[in-house]
Amino acid sequence: xKQGLQKxxxxxxxxxxxxxxxxxxxxxRFLQEADVIITDRLVSxxxxxSYARKDALILHAGKQRGKEGTTPxxxxxxxxxxxxxxxxxxxxxxxxxxxxxxxxxxxLISLRNHQIEYEIIPGVTAATGAxxxxxxxxxxxxxxxxxxxxxxxxxxxxxxKNWQDLATTNDTLVFYMSGINLDILMEKLVEYGVxxxxxxxxxxxxxxxxxKVTTGPILDFAVExxxxxxxxxxxxxxxxxxxxxxxxxxxxxxESGQSYFNPLEEIRKKVERA
Numbered sequence: 683x684k685q686g687l688q689k690x691x692x693x694x695x696x697x698x699x700x701x702x703x704x705x706x707x708x709x710x711r712f713l714q715e716a717d718v719i720i721t722d723r724l725v726s727x728x729x730x731x732s733y734a735r736k737d738a739l740i741l742h743a744g745k746q747r748g749k750e751g752t753t754p755x756x757x758x759x760x761x762x763x764x765x766x767x768x769x770x771x772x773x774x775x776x777x778x779x780x781x782x783x784x785x786x787x788x789x790l791i792s793l794r795n796h797q798i799e800y801e802i803i804p805g806v807t808a809a810t811g812a813x814x815x816x817x818x819x820x821x822x823x824x825x826x827x828x829x830x831x832x833x834x835x836x837x838x839x840x841x842x843k844n845w846q847d848l849a850t851t852n853d854t855l856v857f858y859m860s861g862i863n864l865d866i867l868m869e870k871l872v873e874y875g876v877x878x879x880x881x882x883x884x885x886x887x888x889x890x891x892x893x894k895v896t897t898g899p900i901l902d903f904a905v906e907x908x909x910x911x912x913x914x915x916x917x918x919x920x921x922x923x924x925x926x927x928x929x930x931x932x933x934x935x936x937e938s939g940q941s942y943f944n945p946l947e948e949i950r951k952k953v954e955r956a
Contacts, residue, residue, distance in 0.1 A: 689798055690766040690768065690769045690771055690772060690798070691771055691801070692762050692774055692801075693712045693801050693803065694776065694780040694800065694801065695713075695773060695775055695805060696775075696776055696778055696779040697709065697721075697725040697729050697778075698805050698811060699777065699807070699812060699915075700889040700890035701726070701815075704805075704806045706804070706805060708803050709775075709803050712773050713734050713735070715771060716734075716738055717765070717771050717772070718738065718771070719734055719740045719741070719773045720758065720762065721740065721741070722743065723777075723945075724744075724778070725775055725777050741761060759788055759789055762774060762789055763793065766793070766798045767796065767798070776805070778806065778808045779804050780804070782808075783859065808888060808915065809829075809831050809917065811889045812889065812917040815889045815893060816888070816895045817929070817931040818883060818926060819923060820919070820923060821923075822922075825922040826923050827852040828854070829853060830856065831858070832857050833857060833858045833859050833860065834859070834860035837866045840870075842874075845870050845871075845873070846874045846875075848874070849870070849873075849875050849876040852921075854921035854922075855919070856919055857917070860916065860918050861884070861913075861915075864884070864907075864916075865909065867918070868882075868903065868904035868908070869904070871900065872900075880921055881897060881898065881921070881927070882897065882899075882920045883896070883918070883927045884907075884917075886912055886916050888915070888917055890942040890943075892938065893933055893935075893936055894913075896910075897924060900920065914941075915943070
């Protein structure tokens, strides 16, 4: 860092689950002000095209499970520090809300270690965004005692007691990043006595023009949908409230099977051509 250069600042903001109009006013303002934007894969192109400052440096730091080209977390941490120490205003733009199932803690620690100022701006997280666009009231009276937000990234670490609790609770369960492990989830819930009164909704590419919702009684779903290849991002809602989805669905279903968010290989090609 040059002598006398002022440190910059990092803004963490959520871009929402897909629909660019779910971006907050404050996040939009920082998109217009930021010198550097470090963005995740699950941020709509329309957000960047509509709101980002035209001369801003945009760095794609996406992650996609099992895909080549995923940006290591350590590299993201270093980029935040590098540009902030150059005196830049850096916007770290994450899909959904920046504090829900993201690696923000690693990034915050890196900034604190270098005494770099930061702010955290909340966004519409996938649980509330997907449920609203699917017509599911997550805590509907008399149908849910509460709401749990979970991930099934590591089903092997869930013990027998927790599986029993998940199968029998009256809370609505919302699973992030669980499409690839959905068969395991179904098997375990059935094994531990999940009620046939419960329903499941699998919401693919929520809040986007490609949204598709598949809903059914959980015991039937476990058999009929086994082996389905779900399109990422996928959000799973389990509970009695999911039975309301077909009745209150308001967004038309999309059946093309196309991906709304660019896969990592496509992002890399776009960056190389730029």
